[in-house]
Amino acid sequence: MQDLGFIFKNRKRIRSIFGSESLSPAFRERMMLAVTQVNDCRYCARFHTKAALAEGISREEVNAILEGAFKDCPSDQLAGVLYAEHWAEMLGAPDAEVRDKLIAAYGQDMANDIDIILRIIKTGCACAVPAGLLISAMRKRSRLFVHFARLGILLLCVCGGGARAFSGSFTTLCFFRRTPLYAK
Numbered sequence: 001m002q003d004l005g006f007i008f009k010n011r012k013r014i015r016s017i018f019g020s021e022s023l024s025p026a027f028r029e030r031m032m033l034a035v036t037q038v039n040d041c042r043y044c045a046r047f048h049t050k051a052a053l054a055e056g057i058s059r060e061e062v063n064a065i066l067e068g069a070f071k072d073c074p075s076d077q078l079a080g081v082l083y084a085e086h087w088a089e090m091l092g093a094p095d096a097e098v099r100d101k102l103i104a105a106y107g108q109d110m111a112n113d114i115d116i117i118l119r120i121i122k123t124g125c126a127c128a129v130p131a132g133l134l135i136s137a138m139r140k141r142s143r144l145f146v147h148f149a150r151l152g153i154l155l156l157c158v159c160g161g162g163a164r165a166f167s168g169s170f171t172t173l174c175f176f177r178r179t180p181l182y183a184k
Contacts, residue, residue: 017113026055027077028117031084033065035121038088079105080114087118
């Protein structure tokens with residue numbers, strides 16, 4: 001909930017970031033793919049793969065980023081993409097040393113903009129997984145109770161425990177993503 005409030009409070013700045021070329025759509029998608037690679041979210045991977053391809057990123061580069069390889073990333077974007085990966089690995093609390101490297105590479109303003117983009121990604125991920133479970137349950141109409149139980153537990157973790165539970169919900173999300181929805 002804290003991140004939703006942050007996004008609402010900073011909506012003008014967010015519009016400015018999305019309208020700027022300093023963080024081009026392709027650069028943003030590379031960062032989003034790096035976060036998706038850490039979180040291993042199939043919904044995010046599908047969405048951001050399509051978006052990255054639409055922005056002119058090659059299928060080979062998309063696949064490489066989703067495997068944790070950044071060799072094809074443009075050199076002027078590599079520091080931001082590596083920071084995004086670290087940011088996701090650290091659950092949104094990057095090491096000060098890594099943040100300082102980001103500031104050295106891009107300056108304070110652009111580093112702040114990158115942090116805003118990453119908070120948007122975090123919020124989107126927290127919404128995409130439960131929404132995906134709900135959609136899946138509605139489409140398949142089997143084991144509906146299991147899906148709604150997972151969704152309910154996730155919502156309790158995200159909404160019921162404040163900021164700590166929200167940050168900890170990434171672990172919960174990983175559990176739900178990696179747990180098979182249907183036993184074979």
